[in-house]
Structure formats: C-alpha cells, structure tokens
Amino acid sequence: MAEIPAAVWNALAPQHDGLVDNPFLDHRFLLALEQSGSASNRTGWQPQHLLLSDSTGTLVGAMPLYLKSHSQGEYVFDHGWADAFQRAGGEYYPKLQCAVPFTPVTGPRFLAKDDASRTALIRTAETLATRNNISSVHATFVSEAEADLARGSGWLVRHDTQYHWHNDGFSSFEDFLGTLSSRHRKVTRRERRDALEADGLTVKWLTGADLTEAVWDQFFEFYQDTGSRKWGRPYLNRRFFSLLSEAMADRVLLMFAYDGDEPIAGTFSMIGHDRLYGRYWGATRNVPFLHFELCYYQAIDYAIAHKLPVVEAGAQGEHKLARGYAPATTRSVHWIGHPGLRDAVARFVAQERASVAREQEQLERYTPFRHGDPH
Template sequence: MNDKPELTISVHPTTASIPSDTWNALASRGGKKPGNPFLNHAFFLALEESGCATGATGWQPQHLLISREDEPIGLMPMFLKSHSMGEYVFDQAWADAIERAGGNYYPKLQSSVPFTPASAPKLLTRDGSADTQTLLLQASEALAERLGASSVHATFVTGDEEAIAASTNWLVRHDTQFHWTNDGFETFDDFLETLQSRKRKAIRRERRDALIDGIVCEWFTGSDLTEARWDAFYKFYMDTGARKWGRPYLNREFFSRVTETMADSVVLMLARDGDEYIAGALNFVGDDTLYGRNWGAVRDVPFLHFELCYYQAIDFAIAHRLKRVEAGAQGQHKLARGYAPAVTRSIHHIVHPGLRRAVSEYLEDERKYVDLQNQELADYTPFRKG
C-alpha cells in the first residue's frame, strides 16, 4: 500500500488561471501579499492582460503549480520564450553558438518577472521547503523536454535558490548591480556624513544643479496616480526608451492596470518646471525595499536623472524607513552616488551536452571575474574609510 500523498503538477498558460489567493499565498509563504511587489499576482496579471507579456510578444505563460492532495505547495512563474529580450541576463551568445552548430536555442523556458531586473524568489513555496523547490526545478526540466525547449533559466534568484539549483546540477551565473543601504539615517544629510568630503560636495552640487531654475520633484502613490500623471510619464518613458532601446516593453495600458490593483506599491516621481512635467521615474515599493524601474525625460537637464532616480529614491527610503534601494540593472556611475556593488544570481539548465559544457566553463571564469570586480569596486565606494 502506498501511503505517500499524491502530487500533481499543472502547467498554466495564463496567470488568470491561477487564483490570486493561491499565487500570493505561495509567493508570501502563507501570507496574503508578497513582500516583493513583483511577485504579486496582480503584477503578472497586469503584464499579461495589457498585452505586454503574452505569446504574441514572445512571453507565453507556462506557470508550474505543484499540489499535494489538491493543496497547492509550490509555484514557479514560467514563460515559453522565442527570444531573449526583456530579461537583463544576456544569453544571446549561447543562442548564437548552438545555432551556428545547427541546433535551435529557441524556444526556451524562462522563470522571471518580465522586464524586471530585480532579485526575487522564483521557487515559491508555502513553507520554504527545499524539497518542494527541488521538485519545481525537476518539473521545469520535464516541461522543457516535453515542449522541446533547449533550456530552462531562472533569473535574479535568491542565494538559497542558487544553492538548491547547484546541488541539482544546474549552472550558476553571477552579475553585479548597485544597491543603497539605509544605516538608520534620519535625513539625507546623515547619509552624506558617511561619505568622503569631496564626494559630499559633488552630490550636493549635482542636486543643486538638477533643480536649478525652480524645478521641483514630487512623489505620487495610491490615489494620486491619476491618468493625467501617467500620460505625462508615459511620454517620457516612450521618448527615452525609443532612443535607447528602439521600442520600450511596456504599453500605456499596463500602467493603468497596475494602478487599479496595486497602487499603494507604486511610487511615481515627477520633475515639474512650473506647470509642466519634464521628467519622471517609476518605482515599486516592497516591505523593506524601493525598486527603481523606469525613467524618462523630454528635456535635457544636467544631473536630473541622478536626482530623480537615485537621490529622490534615497530620500523616499529614509522618509519611509526602508532598508534598501535597488536602482535597477548595471550602471557603475551609481557607485559615486552611494550605491554599493551587490551580486545578482541566475540559474540555468541546458539540455544539449556540448553547449552545457561550454557554458559551464565560461560561467566558472565569469563568476571569478565578477567576484574580483566587486572586490575592486568596493574599494572605490565614496564612503569614508574606517
């Protein structure tokens, strides 16, 4: 007689097919709302129902849900992808290598928050069970085999997830972001006092020059996120994004939808000159972290980007007693503004043995480089020594 509880694994081609209560309970380990806003069911649903992350854009949901005797115990947000755009962990060279050898890299399976380079768990369980997380990894491997996918990738994962994946023979990749840490500061000046004198002076000068001629910065969240303010921000977002990336990933509808369902997790910072908004930065706020996401401007004002995206974010974090500001992907220029290097992690299962071997060797060297680079970058932080 088999007394083991029966496990079932289901694949969901839409976010809506998983009840929000089920999703959020797994993403918050039994709570009602995830501490990380990007894990919220409402965030994924807004991306999907606005048309930003769907099969038509190369992001076909394939969310994995594991249940034990009809009780959901594990979730791995997953997408079947036909490209590598919008991920911020770059694997195009891997795709080129296998395709030059006559193979196919796409489709691949991607576990991530679309268009969002912020670390957050991807192996979601109600109780933090390592066994259930391992089952999710195994289920994703089986799904890749069934769909004929070349690989499975989970990007911006946690350190614990990295360790579990490495123990199951997945490949591990590291990269660097720059995060600001709140050491119990009461004011921005308290933070500045931890910096070297010339760095303090440089930041004060940048803030003064950014707000020259009466430009002011305003914060909006909750019911203050009006359609008119979103219209203004979207103009900045499209103008800057089109010049930088060709075509921004988010459409206008997404911002309205995310406001309808999680407005208190959104912080929109706008720069105003008189009656005209000229620039904006979009942030999301979690239990202890402010996440900078998108920026745009229609006027070139020196240092206004730094003011809206970095200094205003620090001001907000201090005012709301948040522990951290994560200001998005890449950008060593953040170092001089008090943001320190932090490791980001991704995990990878590659089916083709030859490609797996080559990528494994590459990643081993890359991790050593990232580790050495971060040690060197830490020596160049603007903080006073000792």
C-alpha cells in the first residue's frame, strides 16, 4: 500500500464529504495493517494488490489482494475445500484472497467507477492465478452487485448470515424499546441495569483526541484477553492500533466501562458514513451482561445519537437477534481453477445458499419486535 498514492486509491472507493464511506477500504487502514506487520509475508498475508490503468496511465481500478498460505483471519471458511483437495493430491495453498484482512465487513472489493473496469479486475485476478499455478481466488464480504458481477464471470457465490441493527429514525433508546415485545423490553432493561448499576459502572465513548497511547495500552489488554481465549493469538499487534490512531482517530470509537477510574472492559468500533462497525471486545473482569451492554446496547445508543442508520455487530452470533439485531446476508465469491474441485464446491455452495435462506426465514420468526413493527 505504501507504493500506491493514498488519494488515488481512495478516489476509486465510494466517498462522502471527502472521506471513504467504508473506513476499512481507506488506504490508511490497509496501510496500517501492512506497516504494523499484522498483514505481511510473515503472517501469511503477502500483499499482491492489483492496479488497473487506462491507456493514458491513469489508475481506474484497484483490488486489495493477498497471497495466502493458510485460511486464517477470513471469517469465510474453506478449510474443508483445502483438505479435500489435498487428499486428492492437489495443492490448495497458496491462494489469492481479495479482502480486508481480519475484517468480516461487507464493502467494495473491486474498486472502480464502472462494471467494465471491475470485470477487468476479476479477469486479471484469474489470469494471475492461472499463470502462477495458484489454485483459487476468493473475494470475501463483497457487495450484492459485485457478487452478481462475479457470478456473471463464472465465479461461485456463497451466502452467510450476520446480524445488523437498523435505526428507524429513533430519538432515544426508549423509543427503540417501544418496537419490542413487552417481554423483550423487560429483558433488555434488566440486562442494561444488571450490567452497570449492580457494580456502579460507568461508560465513556472515546474517539479522536481521547485516544491516547495509555488508552490504547488498556484496550490492547482487553483485546489480547479475548483473542487468547478465542483463537490462541490475536491477529492485530499493538503497533497497528497506534498507527491507525495516528492516521484516522476520528473514525475510531472505543467504548470503555469504568469501575471508578479503572477501565475494566472495552470495545473497538469504526465509524462509517452511514453505519457503526463493531469489531472487538475484551474485559479484565467478568460482569454479567456487560458484553451485551458495550457491544450491542451502547452501539445502538451511539447510532441513535449520531443518526447512523445501521450498526453492524460483526460475524455470527444468534444471541444478537434477541437484542434487536436482524439477520442480514453476506456474500463471497470464489474462482476455482481445477474443474473437479470447482464442480464439488459448486454443489456445496448451492446447498449452502439454500440452507442459509431457510435459516434466515426461521430466524425472522424469532425477532424481538412487536408483530407488524418494522426492523
């Protein structure tokens, strides 16, 4: 990313008031991942970004692309495909991954102003894989339009489910609670009360100049605790957060829970043009319902206060449904070079899409909203 002018890269992504709508596609975010060493050759994320220029040499397209030696940090799981191909005598790795590393957030992946340029990027990725005997190319958390475009180019499409909260013009959290059934209103109020009042905790929102190195030290302690319990080693290192804070602190939001002056838990989110993206959580003390308070309810409070239409609460987690977060479809697209593997994967993803659709129909029946209320 350091070899690509930031203004040129960012100009290819959707913008509002001079800022990239989706902060994870901002050149500064991707640069911080690389400069910190979080996304690097050493961690199995070797940058291979594609750039598309017209006949005048003007950059008209770009794709965030990485050569990968594993399938970690993607949140779209293809380990089964890799194992099957290996057992059949094939070499699944290395593969090419078009993504924002460690980030299960939908956004543009084929950065260009028109579909012809996006298609050229798709074809170039295929050519790069074919010429270098690379098994596959994957683009994860693509937009619906990009998924349709890739499907038209012969790529396979996968679906999965996340949970997003939608702001229907609420003026307060109580206004939002009015859309829930009586039982869910009572449960939500009790969870919020038990999370904070029982231990006398307070919550602060921190962004911009609030994000001192001391604050980041504390958050990193939270982040490491959750990472070590979930997957053994956190993907992001301490330097990443400092670099990100230096570059785009106004688009970062930390929410800390304090016992007096001592922070005991915190969340990390990014602020987009029209939504809040919840990413990481951690705590040094186990407090009932504090996870729900910081990750879900405080995020709703922030979105209402700042008139953001959507909160994306990260990957997976059916428990989010009862807290007002509705099912949303995510998409990924896949080019498989080997015909036999492609046929097997094609059958799998077709069955998977049908299963996801049925599951979402079931989940809609268990939303906490009063009958007939929008969400």
